Amino acid sequence: xxxxxxxxxxxSVQEGDNSIINCAYSNSASDYFIWYKxxxxxxxxxxxxxxxxxxxxxxxxxxxxxxxxxxHLSLQIAATQPGDSxxxxxxxxPGDNYGQNFVFGPGTxxxxxx
Amino acid sequence: ETGVTQTPRHLVMxxxxxxxLKCEQHLGHNAMYWYKQSAKKPLELMxxxxxxERVENNSVPSRFSPECPNSSHLFxxxxxxxxxxxxxxxxxxxxxxxxxxIYFGEGSxxxxx
Numbered sequence: 001x002x003x004x005x006x007x008x009x010x011x012s013v014q015e016g017d018n019s020i021i022n023c024a025y026s027n028s029a030s031d032y033f034i035w036y037k038x039x040x041x042x043x044x045x046x047x048x049x050x051x052x053x054x055x056x057x058x059x060x061x062x063x064x065x066x067x068x069x070x071x072h073l074s075l076q077i078a079a080t081q082p083g084d085s086x087x088x089x090x091x092x093x094p095g096d097n098y099g100q101n102f103v104f105g106p107g108t109x110x111x112x113x114x
Numbered sequence: 115e116t117g118v119t120q121t122p123r124h125l126v127m128x129x130x131x132x133x134x135l136k137c138e139q140h141l142g143h144n145a146m147y148w149y150k151q152s153a154k155k156p157l158e159l160m161x162x163x164x165x166x167e168r169v170e171n172n173s174v175p176s177r178f179s180p181e182c183p184n185s186s187h188l189f190x191x192x193x194x195x196x197x198x199x200x201x202x203x204x205x206x207x208x209x210x211x212x213x214x215x216i217y218f219g220e221g222s223x224x225x226x227x
Contacts, residue, residue: 034215034216036218042220042221043118043120043204043218043219043220043221044157044204044218045218046215046216046217049215089156089157091157091216101147101159101162101170101211101216102159102216103156104156104157105156106155106156107156
């Protein structure tokens with residue numbers, strides 16, 4: 001079936017460096033994507049979203065890139081800080097019938113090294 | 115402060131107990147959700163409500179029973195659960211089902227003993 005997957009289950013980066021978290025999706029009909037951050041013991045927190053009519057969207061220190069040709073989504077975090085340590089996962093919406101909801105990836109754990 | 119609040123945050127229950135999880139959203143949204151998050155699986159959608167009407171049930175066992183008395187409140191009634199039901203149960207809301215951002219609560223950690 002259709003699925004959302006992550007290339008890397010864990011990612012360690014040095015504080016101050018940029019982080020790139022990747023996500024592959026398989027449903028070419030997906031038209032809306034979200035990145036979530038989940039810290040230990042907390043619920044997922046919305047970070048940034050992007051619709052399929054865009055290739056790039058920027059937020060505060062975060063950028064999401066969408067490559068529809070290869071069905072690839074990435075989250076870039078600039079100047080990674082210790083507070084960025086968390087599990088990040090992407091979600092895609094297949095954009096089909098009412099009630100068809102987001103498909104979530106398994107997540108990538110980001111560890112920020114001092 | 116999250117716009118979606120869940121209680122209790124932690125719950126330990128025996129397999130013969132009956133308990134309920136509660137969720138309240140303060141965002142004025144029309145759709146509410148229950149998700150299950152376990153250690154080795156992605157988020158699993160359990161139930162979707164839109165304007166208090168259940169619109170989707172992803173083949174969830176009957177030992178989980180949702181209730182949505184109004185668009186701001188959602189309950190998950192639990193009875194005769196199994197140890198494998200131990201997980202983080204997340205409530206969420208969105209403006210409407212479909213292509214709208216979903217906002218999550220902090221979750222209720224459930225342990226079935």
